[in-house]
Amino acid sequence: xxxxxxxxxxARPIGGELNQPLQGDVDRGxxxxxxxxxxxxxxxxxxxxxxxxxxxxxxxxxxxxTRAVRTPRADMPPYTVKVLSDxxxxxxxxxxxxxxxPRMPQW
Amino acid sequence: MNxxxxxxxxxxxxxxxxxxxxxxSAQPPPQPADADALTTERSGADCMVDVLKQIGLEYICANPxxxxxxxxxxxxxxxxxxxxxxxxxxxxxxxxxxxHGFAKIDGKPIGVMAHxxxxxxxxxxxxYNAYCDRVPVYIIVGNTLDATERRPGVEWAHSVQDASSxxxxxxxxxxxxxxxxxxxxxxxRAYQLAMTPPMGPVLLVADSELxxxxxxxxxxxxxxxxxxxxxxxxxxxxxxxxxxxxxxAETPVIVADRAARxxxxxASLVQLAETLQAAVVDQGGRLNLPSRHPLNQSxxxxxxxxxxxxxxxxxxxxxxxxxxxYRDQLHRSSQxxxxxxxxxxxxxxxxxxxxxxxxxxxxxxxxxxxxxxDAEASLPSLVDAVKTLVTAGRxxxxxERGKKLAAAxxxxxxxxxxxxxxAWDASPVTTARLSxxxxxxxxxxxxxxxxxxxxxxxxxxxxxxxxxxYQFIGGSGGSGIGYTAPASAGAALANRPHGxxxxxxxxxxxxxxxxxxxxxAAHHHIPLLSVMHNNRAYHQELMHLQRMANRHNRGIDRAxxxxxxERPNIxxxxxAQSMGVYAEGPIENPADLAPALRRAIAVVxxxxxxxxxxxxxxx
Numbered sequence: 001x002x003x004x005x006x007x008x009x010x011a012r013p014i015g016g017e018l019n020q021p022l023q024g025d026v027d028r029g030x031x032x033x034x035x036x037x038x039x040x041x042x043x044x045x046x047x048x049x050x051x052x053x054x055x056x057x058x059x060x061x062x063x064x065x066t067r068a069v070r071t072p073r074a075d076m077p078p079y080t081v082k083v084l085s086d087x088x089x090x091x092x093x094x095x096x097x098x099x100x101x102p103r104m105p106q107w
Numbered sequence: 108m109n110x111x112x113x114x115x116x117x118x119x120x121x122x123x124x125x126x127x128x129x130x131x132s133a134q135p136p137p138q139p140a141d142a143d144a145l146t147t148e149r150s151g152a153d154c155m156v157d158v159l160k161q162i163g164l165e166y167i168c169a170n171p172x173x174x175x176x177x178x179x180x181x182x183x184x185x186x187x188x189x190x191x192x193x194x195x196x197x198x199x200x201x202x203x204x205x206x207h208g209f210a211k212i213d214g215k216p217i218g219v220m221a222h223x224x225x226x227x228x229x230x231x232x233x234x235y236n237a238y239c240d241r242v243p244v245y246i247i248v249g250n251t252l253d254a255t256e257r258r259p260g261v262e263w264a265h266s267v268q269d270a271s272s273x274x275x276x277x278x279x280x281x282x283x284x285x286x287x288x289x290x291x292x293x294x295x296r297a298y299q300l301a302m303t304p305p306m307g308p309v310l311l312v313a314d315s316e317l318x319x320x321x322x323x324x325x326x327x328x329x330x331x332x333x334x335x336x337x338x339x340x341x342x343x344x345x346x347x348x349x350x351x352x353x354x355x356a357e358t359p360v361i362v363a364d365r366a367a368r369x370x371x372x373x374a375s376l377v378q379l380a381e382t383l384q385a386a387v388v389d390q391g392g393r394l395n396l397p398s399r400h401p402l403n404q405s406x407x408x409x410x411x412x413x414x415x416x417x418x419x420x421x422x423x424x425x426x427x428x429x430x431x432x433y434r435d436q437l438h439r440s441s442q443x444x445x446x447x448x449x450x451x452x453x454x455x456x457x458x459x460x461x462x463x464x465x466x467x468x469x470x471x472x473x474x475x476x477x478x479x480x481d482a483e484a485s486l487p488s489l490v491d492a493v494k495t496l497v498t499a500g501r502x503x504x505x506x507e508r509g510k511k512l513a514a515a516x517x518x519x520x521x522x523x524x525x526x527x528x529x530a531w532d533a534s535p536v537t538t539a540r541l542s543x544x545x546x547x548x549x550x551x552x553x554x555x556x557x558x559x560x561x562x563x564x565x566x567x568x569x570x571x572x573x574x575x576x577y578q579f580i581g582g583s584g585g586s587g588i589g590y591t592a593p594a595s596a597g598a599a600l601a602n603r604p605h606g607x608x609x610x611x612x613x614x615x616x617x618x619x620x621x622x623x624x625x626x627x628a629a630h631h632h633i634p635l636l637s638v639m640h641n642n643r644a645y646h647q648e649l650m651h652l653q654r655m656a657n658r659h660n661r662g663i664d665r666a667x668x669x670x671x672x673e674r675p676n677i678x679x680x681x682x683a684q685s686m687g688v689y690a691e692g693p694i695e696n697p698a699d700l701a702p703a704l705r706r707a708i709a710v711v712x713x714x715x716x717x718x719x720x721x722x723x724x725x726x
Contacts (some may be wrong), residue, residue, distance in 0.1 A: 035664045037653040040646070040725050045530035047537060049726035050564035051650065054529060075435055077657035084663065102528035107543050 014022055025095025032088050033044050036079065046096040052076065056096030147321035149472035151287050152181035154328040155313060158291050159191055159218065161330050162298045164207070165246060166600065167191040167204035170229075174222045174249025174265050177318030191218055194600070194631055197623025199226045201593040203233035203308070205624075206244040206376040208557060208594030211393075211580040212601035214369060216243035216301055223250035223270030223312060226445075231274055232587040237308045238277040238699050239467045240392070240584025241365055241460075244308040251315040252283075268614030271310045272641075276464040277585075279307030283346035287317060291330045302479040303336040304368070305460035340488065341480030342459045348476060349419065349452055350492035354501060356417035356450075358508075359385040360404075361430055362397035363482070366421035370576040372483035373397075376421070382497065387410045391560060392424065397574035401513035403478065406523065406569055413434070413444045420453045421482035426472035437658055450474040454485050467585065523569035535722045536697045538640065541612070543567035544697070545638055548704040549608055554578065557598035558591050558611040562640055564726050567612075588645075589620030592637070596628045599635035599716075608711060613637040613718075615672060615679065616645045622682055628716035629687035636711045637681050638704070639720040641693065644671040646725045679720040692720025 008048055019057070043083055048054030066089060069079050080104075090104030155178055159167070169175075182193055196202040202219045209217050221230050222491045227248050251257050251266045271281035284290035290313070297309040307515045339348075343653045353359050361380060367373040376395050380387045386404040388411060396403050404411045412418060412430060420426045430451065434440045445451070451474045458479060461468050478485065497505070527539035542563060550572070559582030559609060560568055573579050580598060583590035595611035602609045618625075618639070627634055644667070652666035667673075676693070683690035689710040691703045700721060707717035 001209065037649075037656075037663060037666055040650050040653055040666075043530060043537065043724050043726070045533045045537075045724075047530035047533070047539075047724075048526065049538065049724070050561070051726045054526070072436075074432070077654040078436075079657055079663065080660055081348055082660045083657070099530070104525070104526050105531050105543070107547055 024090035024092070024097075026091075026094045026098045029091035029093070029095030033092050036084055038090075038092065041076070046099055056099040057101050058092060059096050062090075062093055065089075117218065119452045119567070144684065147222035149322040149324055149326065150177055150181060150318065151316075151322060152313075152318040153185045154287050154326070155290060155294075155318065156181045156186040157328060158330050160186065162333055163215070163673060164191045165220040166194050166206075167220055167247075168194040168196045168205045168597075169220035170196050170199050170202060170226065172222040172226050172249060172265075173262070174226075174251060174315055175220045175226075175247065175313055175318065176249075177315060178220065178247065178249070178313055181318075194595075194627065196627055198621040199229035199489055200589055201596075201621045201624045201627065203230045203237060203244055203246065204593035205597030205600070205627075206591050207211065207233065207237045207240065207242050207590070208580070208599075209601045210244065210597075211240075211244050211553065211594075212557070212577055212598045216245040216298070217597075219244060219246045221248050222265055224265045224267050227270060227273050232585075232589065233593075234308050234467070235273045235277045235587040236583045236587045236590050238279070238585070239424075240581065241305045241307060241456075242348070242584070243306040245301060246278075246308060246310045247313050248310060249315060249318070250283075250312050250327075251707075253314075253316055254293040256316055259636060270293050270312050274308075276462060279305075279309050279460065281310035281312070283312040283314070283455040284317065284475070285314070287320075287328050290317060291328055295331045295333045296445030298333060299336060304484070305456040306337045307460060320716070326645075338484040339456065339459070339479070341478035343488070345476065345478045346485060346488050347492050348490055349454070349478060350496055352417050352450060352452065352476070353383055353385065353419060354496040356385075356415075357504075358411075358415050359383060359419065359420065360388060360411050360418040361385055361419045362388045362408075362412070362413040362423060363389060364390040364423045365392035365581070366482040366486075366670045367393045367395045367576055368483050372486065373576045375483065375486035375490060379486055379493065382490060382505075382672040383494050385503035386415075388412065390423065390429070391565075391568065391579070394573055394576050394579035395421070398568050399516075399574070400574050401516050402509065403516055404512060404519075406519035407445060407515065413446060415445070415449055417450045417452065418445070419668075420451070420455070421486075422455050422457070423453065424467075425469040426451070426453055426474065427470035430472075435654070450475040450520040452478070454478045454482045454489075456481050456482055464644070495602070520569070523566075527566065527570060527609035530724075531723065533696060534695045534697065535642070535724050536694070536700065537724045538571075538726060539561035539566050540697045541638065541640065541721055541723055542570055544700040545610060546571045548701065548708055549610055549636075552608040552708075553606065554600050554608045554610060555580075556612070557595045557600065557608050558613065559583065560612075562614045562642075562646070562726065563612055563723075577607070588617050591617040593621065593624045595637065596624050596633050596635055596716075599628070599633045600631070603634060603714075608636065608708065609634065610636045610638065612640050615639060615641040615643060615677065618679070619672070619677070623686070625683050625688045625716065625718070626686035632714050633716055634711045634714050635716045636704075636707055637683075637716070637718040638703065639692065639718065640723050641679060641720055642723050642725045643673050643676060644725065646670075649725075679718065683718040683720075688716045688718055690718040690720065690721075692718075694719065694721045
């Protein structure tokens with residue numbers, strides 16, 4: 001499993017004031033994902049639940065991901081830059097992107 | 108006047124002038140010469156037991172209390188502790204919730220006894236759940252109304268003028284009989300009312316004087332005949348109109364919540380859906396449609412409702428919420444899901460039992476057609492009315508529609524299986540993996556799942572094959588936590604004579620309200636498999652806290668304070684073992700789950716409860 005994923009592959013900045021794509025750290029992302037409560041609704045492995053959709057592997061593009069977190073379209077609580085930095089969000093993105101693809105279990 | 112001696116000695120005439128003088132002596136009363144004056148062979152409570160036997164209460168769940176000691180003793184001795192048999196509960200909330208779960212499997216109420224004061228106070232939340240869930244529960248509370256008869260001290264603290272007033276806002280009916288004849292009549296009436304849709308909990312106050320009143324050996328109580336009320340059906344003309352709208356519709360959707368009260372309700376809904384080849388959304392108040400029926404579109408409820416031209420709601424808790432989205436943000440907002448011109452119809456008994464104070468009746472739904480009547484009772488005539496209106500042309504349209512719906516439901520099932528595979532090997536165990544492992548362990552048995560599915564993201568309904576009414580009984584009704592463990596025990600008690608394997612997915616927070624139910628299950632040999640969904644939190648509240656923290660831009664990492672059940676972790680296996688229940692866990696590695704379930708099921712099949720503690724993902 002990758003421990004470090006480069007996110008924001010487009011040249012566009014992802015956070016308000018940042019010009020460079022952020023380097024997300026998977027392990028740090030995992031910790032942040034738990035610490036700030038993403039796991040509550042999306043599952044500890046971002047696998048999704050009735051309370052929030054699956055986020056990874058294969059997450060939506062970072063710009064949409066960021067928009068969904070900052071200004072949620074429906075019921076998700078908003079995480080503003082005041083409480084969750086772009087760098088922390090990049091870590092989270094790296095974490096969800098690095099979730100393993102499942103093999104279809106036999107049952 | 109000491110009424111406790113009134114009937115025994117005389118069956119009419121007054122016993123001894125002393126009782127009339129009102130003289131109070133500081134001396135202890137002289138020892139009566141006649142030992143007979145201290146005992147009686149027959150009491151008012153014996154007659155009450157005759158009444159309970161006649162109406163057919165099979166069990167009485169109770170935590171013992173002095174205000175109903177007379178009745179308790181009469182059940183055990185005079186009644187032979189059989190029909191009703193006493194079930195020892197360690198909390199009155201457990202007593203009522205057990206009766207709640209029992210009635211949903213068996214279709215008939217069982218009894219509960221409690222103190223009219225402290226016992227009913229304990230029981231109140233469970234009464235509310237049963238009320239919201241439209242389930243009959245037969246509650247008898249003890250009380251001592253006559254102030255001059257009360258023992259000093261505790262009996263005063265345990266006496267009340269109007270015991271039922273505590274729960275009158277959320278029970279169906281109650282009475283405070285002042286004679287045994289009155290008790291008999293009200294007991295029969297209470298049973299009848301509890302069983303008339305919309306069903307609900309009822310209360311009778313058994314005054315201690317009536318219970319303990321000595322009776323002559325020849326005293327006979329007349330017990331009125333019990334006749335159950337045929338459930339109310341929707342108005343004939345209205346039902347025909349409903350049929351006309353459904354047959355004319357291009358994309359009708361039937362939404363059902365507490366529609367199927369019995370297997371007949373399930374069969375009727377299948378018939379209606381198949382005749383129309385209409386989409387069905389089962390909201391899961393009961394099992395209304397087999398989970399893998401090709402017309403079952405519950406997995407894509409929002410999509411089918413938003414493309415419907417007619418929505419028929421059957422015994423919905425919340426029609427408004429069914430056809431709206433709701434956004435819980437700083438400024439709350441909502442939007443209709445319905446496309447313009449869509450028509451809405453309800454068949455329901457909801458408004459027949461509505462009360463004002465507690466607001467479980469939900470928002471006003473602005474329907475096009477509201478039919479007051481029990482959905483299950485109204486379905487056969489609706490099916491007939493639909494059949495007479497279907498032409499060959501409409502049948503071809505229906506068949507095409509049915510094929511598309513069948514393909515959609517197959518696709519939804521495949522999607523669910525694929526979704527369940529994510530984080531398959533994760534620890535804590537995912538709720539999908541938990542559901543699959545339990546399914547694998549029980550699918551060869553005659554099983555019954557008796558817990559709500561919300562805490563585990565509804566996985567069983569998406570993955571298992573439910574096709575019998577007793578295989579699922581919905582949730583608590585009022586979302587009063589502490590329901591699942593006792594209601595599951597009650598449901599398992601009702602399933603016991605049928606030899607069914609009763610399974611509950613037991614949330615940790617819920618169990619800790621009154622874990623003594625585990626002892627009750629062990630003591631009474633109630634075969635129940637409890638599989639813990641141990642997410643170590645009041646998780647719903649944790650998410651609410653997170654929402655508030657985010658909304659206020661502060662402390663987004665502190666939502667666990669006051670909402671999680673960690674440090675120390677509770678060892679549920681030890682807890683269960685301490686009460687005589689076979690238990691394993693905590694299981695953190697999903698690979699350990701299947702063998703643990705096999706061992707636990709072997710215990711349950713021997714007629715005893717078992718518990719497997721599984722540390723799980725939040726939802």
